Amino acid sequence: MCSAVNYTTEIVSLDPLAIYINGFISSWEIAYLRDLADKEGTFTHHEAKYPDHKSHAARRIASSLYLPSDDLVVDCIVKRSTAFVGFIPNDGFEVLQVVKYHEGGDRHDPHYDRFLSPPSIPSGFTCNRVASFFVYLGDEPEGGETCFHFLQPAPQDADPEKFSNINSDDRLGFAVKPVTGNAMFWMNLHSNNTGDVCVQHSALPLKSGTKYGMNILLRRCFEA
Ligand SMILES: O=C(O)CCC(=O)C(=O)O
């Protein structure tokens, strides 16, 4: 039995569709997931796994770990995410991934979550990441915002505890602050399965503290 969570939503952008979610994961779920991540083993530093990615424009300086899919709480979060995406045609979620950033510049430079060259499978079908959730699992560091480089700036009356407009890479970026338990959801693909160039985003460098987050990536398979 999954416990009910009364999250609320705010539409950030209609096109591309991007939605901010308040209270998507409860505090006991966060404590549970962080404990589970610590028990599961060691976080792998992205650049230890992929040393040649150091020269990539979308450089990712962070560590990550996959959560076990057979865990009951993980399953409840997948069910909640499935209910959230509703009628969006999809083929389920990837294994949930916890990401950890340390102070001193850990970051993820501008990138897309979709595969730019999706692997095709023998049947002639291919799968890509149609939509993403990024959930903030604490702590609340200085810096470490998720910056969407092509979304409209937040309106002046937007809650400064959650949103800001900051200049990143010389572009005005709409930035989401890592508020524990809250999440961003956005679409990566158009309905014709081509990539939406407007959802390029980055995790800005951590100035101090530690940041944990979780990627919940929705798959869609289609004829290539
Ligand atoms: O850490 C963030 O704020 C965003 C992370 C992200 O975009 C990713 O892991 O793909």
Ligand SMILES: [Fe+2]
């Ligand atoms: Fe991303």
